[in-house]
Amino acid sequence: MQDKPSATELLEAIQDFLMKEVLPEFRDKDLLAYKTLVSWNMLGVISREIRSGEESLDKELSRLSSLLGKKSEFPKTWNEKKNLTSSWNEELRDIVRKEKKSLEDTEYWKHIKESVIEKVEIVNPRFTTES
Numbered sequence: 220m221q222d223k224p225s226a227t228e229l230l231e232a233i234q235d236f237l238m239k240e241v242l243p244e245f246r247d248k249d250l251l252a253y254k255t256l257v258s259w260n261m262l263g264v265i266s267r268e269i270r271s272g273e274e275s276l277d278k279e280l281s282r283l284s285s286l287l288g289k290k291s292e293f294p295k296t297w298n299e300k301k302n303l304t305s306s307w308n309e310e311l312r313d314i315v316r317k318e319k320k321s322l323e324d325t326e327y328w329k330h331i332k333e334s335v336i337e338k339v340e341i342v343n344p345r346f347t348t349e350s
Contacts, residue, residue: 230266234259267341275337276300282330283307287314308334 224232237259245252280293280300287307294300311327314320320327339346 227266227269230262230269234262234266237262263344264342267344271341273297273300275341276304278337279304279330279334280307282333283311286311286326286330 237255242252242255242259245255276297277293277300280303281291283289283304284291284293284307287310289307294303311330315327322328336346
């Protein structure tokens with residue numbers, strides 16, 4: 220029995236089509252070539268978010284739960300996790316502002332740095348914090 224292609228496999232097939240079939244047709248049309256490359260990149264972001272987005276979200280929820288002293292049982296669906304993460308990040312933002320957290324409050328800044336790195340790695344897979 221043959222399974223249907225996954226969402227990431229479909230996105231990667233569209234990316235391949237854009238690069239191999241569509242882009243060469245626009246070699247004299249800069250704007251269309253640019254828009255094709257932007258579309259190819261956006262499909263890559265979506266594919267990477269599907270592959271690792273929920274894992275990153277779970278890590279972020281876990282860190283926020285620890286920082287904010289929240290329950291450790293998280294919602295099941297991606298949308299519910301996303302909403303909870305957003306809500307807890309707003310709560311964290313308010314704490315940082317109200318209590319004027321500084322770089323000496325390392326647990327807060329460590330969470331923020333890790334969250335930003337995880338998000339940037341999805342958007343730009345070549346991103347690295349290594350020197």
